[in-house]
Amino acid sequence: MAVFTHGNISIEIDEDGFIEDPSTWNEDVAKALATTEDVFELTPNHWKVIHYLRDYFAKYGIAPMIRQLCKETGFPLKEIYELFPSGPAKGACKVAGLAKPTGCV
Amino acid sequence: MHKVINKSEKAKNAEESFKKKMNRQAILSFGVCVHCGMCTESCHYYLATKDPKMAPAYKADRVRKLYKKYFDWTGRLLPKWVGGDEFNTDDDLTELMDIVYGSCTMCRRCSFNCPMGVDKALLMRTGRAILTEQGIAPQGIIDVSEDQWKIGNQMGISTDDFLETIEWLNDELKTELDDPSAEIPIDKPNCNIIYAVNPREIKYAPMSLLAIAKIFHVANESWTMASKGWDNTNFGLFSGDNKLGAYMGNLVYDSVERLNGNMLVTSECGHGYRATAWESPNWAARDLNFRIYNVLEIITDYVKSGRIKLDKSLNQFKVTYHDPCNLGRSGGITEEPRYLINRSVSDYREMYPNRADNFCCTGGGGAMSMGEYSKRRLETAIVKADQLRATGADIVATACHNCVDGLTDLIKFYKLKMKVSLVGELVADALVYQKMYKVPEIKPEEITQYKVLVIDDEPDVIMYLTALLEDNGYKTISAATNEEALTQLDKEHPDLITLDLIMPGKSGLTFYHTLRTNAQYKGIPVVIVSGVNPENPGQYDSRSFIYQHSLPRPEGYIEKPVNKELLLMTIEKILELKNK
Numbered sequence: 001m002a003v004f005t006h007g008n009i010s011i012e013i014d015e016d017g018f019i020e021d022p023s024t025w026n027e028d029v030a031k032a033l034a035t036t037e038d039v040f041e042l043t044p045n046h047w048k049v050i051h052y053l054r055d056y057f058a059k060y061g062i063a064p065m066i067r068q069l070c071k072e073t074g075f076p077l078k079e080i081y082e083l084f085p086s087g088p089a090k091g092a093c094k095v096a097g098l099a100k101p102t103g104c105v
Numbered sequence: 106m107h108k109v110i111n112k113s114e115k116a117k118n119a120e121e122s123f124k125k126k127m128n129r130q131a132i133l134s135f136g137v138c139v140h141c142g143m144c145t146e147s148c149h150y151y152l153a154t155k156d157p158k159m160a161p162a163y164k165a166d167r168v169r170k171l172y173k174k175y176f177d178w179t180g181r182l183l184p185k186w187v188g189g190d191e192f193n194t195d196d197d198l199t200e201l202m203d204i205v206y207g208s209c210t211m212c213r214r215c216s217f218n219c220p221m222g223v224d225k226a227l228l229m230r231t232g233r234a235i236l237t238e239q240g241i242a243p244q245g246i247i248d249v250s251e252d253q254w255k256i257g258n259q260m261g262i263s264t265d266d267f268l269e270t271i272e273w274l275n276d277e278l279k280t281e282l283d284d285p286s287a288e289i290p291i292d293k294p295n296c297n298i299i300y301a302v303n304p305r306e307i308k309y310a311p312m313s314l315l316a317i318a319k320i321f322h323v324a325n326e327s328w329t330m331a332s333k334g335w336d337n338t339n340f341g342l343f344s345g346d347n348k349l350g351a352y353m354g355n356l357v358y359d360s361v362e363r364l365n366g367n368m369l370v371t372s373e374c375g376h377g378y379r380a381t382a383w384e385s386p387n388w389a390a391r392d393l394n395f396r397i398y399n400v401l402e403i404i405t406d407y408v409k410s411g412r413i414k415l416d417k418s419l420n421q422f423k424v425t426y427h428d429p430c431n432l433g434r435s436g437g438i439t440e441e442p443r444y445l446i447n448r449s450v451s452d453y454r455e456m457y458p459n460r461a462d463n464f465c466c467t468g469g470g471g472a473m474s475m476g477e478y479s480k481r482r483l484e485t486a487i488v489k490a491d492q493l494r495a496t497g498a499d500i501v502a503t504a505c506h507n508c509v510d511g512l513t514d515l516i517k518f519y520k521l522k523m524k525v526s527l528v529g530e531l532v533a534d535a536l537v538y539q540k541m542y543k544v545p546e547i548k549p550e551e552i553t554q555y556k557v558l559v560i561d562d563e564p565d566v567i568m569y570l571t572a573l574l575e576d577n578g579y580k581t582i583s584a585a586t587n588e589e590a591l592t593q594l595d596k597e598h599p600d601l602i603t604l605d606l607i608m609p610g611k612s613g614l615t616f617y618h619t620l621r622t623n624a625q626y627k628g629i630p631v632v633i634v635s636g637v638n639p640e641n642p643g644q645y646d647s648r649s650f651i652y653q654h655s656l657p658r659p660e661g662y663i664e665k666p667v668n669k670e671l672l673l674m675t676i677e678k679i680l681e682l683k684n685k
Binding site for chain 1: 245248249252259260261262266269270273274277303304305307308309310311312338374473474476477478479480506507510513514517
C-alpha cells in the first residue's frame, strides 16, 4: 500500500493508483488524483462524469457500462476519452474514487 | 532420521493434485532442464532486476522440486541431492503464488530460448493449477473467474446490457458510415463468421468493435455475434483451471454450432485467440467442425483480394508494432498485422527484438488483474519502455486488448510520448469506401406520389392492394368492373394499372386489349395481378392471347396469392424505367 501526496492531500492508494478507502474521497482528492491522469483542470463536464460514476458505484458497487455513462451524461464516446485520456475504466474511475475495475483492464 | 512435519491440509492436497497432473509433456519439461542459464537473459523480470531469483530456471525449480521429490528416480531416494522438496505449510503455497503469479507473465520468451525445449510457462501454469484447486490465487483472478463461471463473461455483463450496448453501437455505426443498413448483427443464423470479442470492448472500450464492424460492413461480410457465448477470453488459461478453460471454450463453440456459422473469428485479444483456437478444444475434448481464425487474418485476406481498399495517407503517424505473446510467439500470427499496418499508416517502423522474440507488454498471464503485483510489473517494464523508446514512434499498435492496457500503464509510468492503438482501429481509419446505400435527400415539394389504379372484382383484394400501396407511398384509386375502370382512367389519369384477368362480364383480357389499342391509354404501364380459374385453368391464357392479337406485353405479371415484396419491387422498377 502506498500513500499518495499532492499539496496538502495525503491518501492511501493501491498499487495501481486507485483509492484504497472510497470513504476518504472528496472533491479535493479528485483534483489531486486527476493530476496523475494528466487532467490538470476539472471542468463542469469532468464533474458530471465523476458524479455519475460515484452515484452508480454507490448504488451497485461496480462501474457502469460505457453505454450508460455516455447516455446518462450525454457525452459521446470520443468526448469521454478527451476528458479522461486513459479512458473510462482507468482514468475516470480512478479520479471518481472507484475501486479498480476487474479483468483485462 | 526423518523430520516429522504435520503438513497443512492445503499443502497435502496441492501435492496430490500435482501428482495427478504429470503427463508426458509436463514430465519432459520438468525432467530435462540442465540449468544452462540460457533462459535467464530472455526474461524481462531478470533483465530489469538482475536478481538471480527472477531467472526462469530458478522460478521453475519452485515447482520442479515436487517433481524431483516424487518422480525423479534419484530424488525419490535422495531428494536433497537433486533439489527435491515438499510443500508443508500454507506459507509454502503463498510463496509459490508469489512466484508463479507475481514474477511470470507466462509470455514464453524463455521457452523459445531454451535449447532443451522446456516450456517454463507450462510449469508455471501447473503451479497455478495446483494452487487454484486449493482456492489460492490473486483476488483479481478469483473474481474474474467467478464472473466467467456464473455469468459467462469476464466482466459480469448481463445479456440485456450486452444487447443494449450493441444497439447503442449500431447508432454510432450508422452515423459514422452514414449508412442506415450498417449494423452489428446478433444471433443471425447461417453466417460465414461468428465473431467473439473481449468483454472490455463491451464494457469500456467499444472503439475496436466499431472499427471491425465498419470493416466487415465495407467488405460486405456475412457475420454475426451471438447473444450467448460472445466472450473469447478465458481465465482458465491464466489460473490453470482446465475446467473453466473447457467451459468458456464450449460457450463460444456452442454459439457457432447453434447459429450454424461457417467459422469462428476472435477479436484482437491475444490470450483469447490462443485459448479459443489452440487450447480449449483440448480442455473441452471436443472435435470442431469449423475453423477458428483471428480477425487480422480475415482482414488481411480482404486487402489481398481487393475486397477492401486502404489509403495510408489517412493515418499520418510514425507507428511501430508490438507482437502480443499469445498471438505472435504462441499463435504464429506475426506477418498479418505488419501487412495491414504497412498499408494503413504513412510511416511504419519495426521494433527490436520482434515477432516470436518480442518482449512481453508486462501485463500478460492475467497480470493486469493482479493489483498486488503491479509495482513489480511496472519496475520490470523498463525493458519494454526502452524497446518502445528506441523506435521513435508516436503510436505503438498492437493486436491485444490486454497489451493495450499493459503498454498504456508503462507508457504513463515511464513518461513516454506514445499512444497505443489496436491494428483494426488503424485499418478502419484508413478504409476507403463508397457509401453503399444513401437515403436520397428529397425536399418535400419534390416528392412525387404515383397514382395506381387497382382493377379487381373482389373487394377484399382491392382493399388489400390499395392498403399495401398506400402504406408504401402511393396514391390509389380502384375499380371493380371494366366500365368503372374506364371512368377512372378518364378522370384520374393513373400512372400505373394493376389488372385482374378474371373479371365478370368482359374478361380482363378483353379489357387489356382495349387498354393496349387505345391511343389515350396505351402508354400506361400494366401489371397483371391474377390467379388461375380453378374450374378452367386454360381460360385466361394471357400469353397466347397477347401473341394472337399482336399486343405489347404487360410491364409486369404477378400471380395470386400476391407476394407483396415482389409486387412492390415490380411497380417501383416499372415506374423508375418509365420516368428515366
